[in-house]
Amino acid sequence: MSAFAIVAGAAGGVESIARELVKPLVDRGHVVGVTLTPTAATWLQASDLIRELENLTGLPVRSTPRLPSEKSPHPKPDVYVAAPLSASSVAKLALGIADNQALTSLCENVATTPMVLFPRVNAAHARQPGWAGHLAALRSVGVQLIYGDDVWPLAEPRTADPGRALPWAAIIQAAEDSL
Numbered sequence: 503m504s505a506f507a508i509v510a511g512a513a514g515g516v517e518s519i520a521r522e523l524v525k526p527l528v529d530r531g532h533v534v535g536v537t538l539t540p541t542a543a544t545w546l547q548a549s550d551l552i553r554e555l556e557n558l559t560g561l562p563v564r565s566t567p568r569l570p571s572e573k574s575p576h577p578k579p580d581v582y583v584a585a586p587l588s589a590s591s592v593a594k595l596a597l598g599i600a601d602n603q604a605l606t607s608l609c610e611n612v613a614t615t616p617m618v619l620f621p622r623v624n625a626a627h628a629r630q631p632g633w634a635g636h637l638a639a640l641r642s643v644g645v646q647l648i649y650g651d652d653v654w655p656l657a658e659p660r661t662a663d664p665g666r667a668l669p670w671a672a673i674i675q676a677a678e679d680s681l
């Protein structure tokens with residue numbers, strides 16, 4: 503049994519994390535704590551999915567910082583799984599911009615705890631001038647990116663099927679392999 507920290511942002515597929523990512527890990531006997539960006543928390547709250555995640559994991563879903571007097575409600579993770587992460591949050595992580603609880607947690611642990619990251623991006627995001635540098639910076643400290651034509655060919659904006667499944671099997675396999 504290992505402890506997994508799932509960090510998810512406001513990107514396509516976040517509505518599936520309970521079924522496709524968290525439940526398979528819980529079913530394998532792992533402890534799973536979920537942290538969301540503020541926007542992702544708003545999206546999942548609107549669909550009543552926060553409660554489903556909390557029922558599955560038995561832990562509170564985090565999206566706001568704790569009070570200085572409070573302890574973290576999640577166990578110390580053996581591995582971080584950042585999936586799906588938006589282009590914006592990937593850039594922030596690479597630059598060390600920890601302006602919400604999800605990024606704080608990733609930024610603090612990026613070079614010390616195994617981290618698997620799925621950037622849920624399109625071809626326009628990848629044309630941003632800083633993008634290649636952000637990926638290189640993350641790889642240089644050992645972040646394992648689930649990225650490339652073999653796992654997630656980039657589509658032009660608004661051309662892909664909105665229900666396109668994320669590469670969940672590759673994400674879970676990489677996370678378990680990194681333990």
Ligand SMILES: Cc1cc2nc3c(=O)[nH]c(=O)nc-3n(C[C@H](O)[C@H](O)[C@H](O)COP(=O)(O)O)c2cc1C
Nearest residue numbers: 511512513514539540541542588589590591622623
């Ligand atoms: C319906 C919808 C879907 C989106 N999907 C994506 C996406 O798949 N990837 C992405 O990088 N941004 C996507 N965005 C834009 C992000 O939500 C936006 O950049 C947001 O600020 C990211 O915040 P976060 O990373 O803090 O969650 C989407 C926005 C909307 C409204």
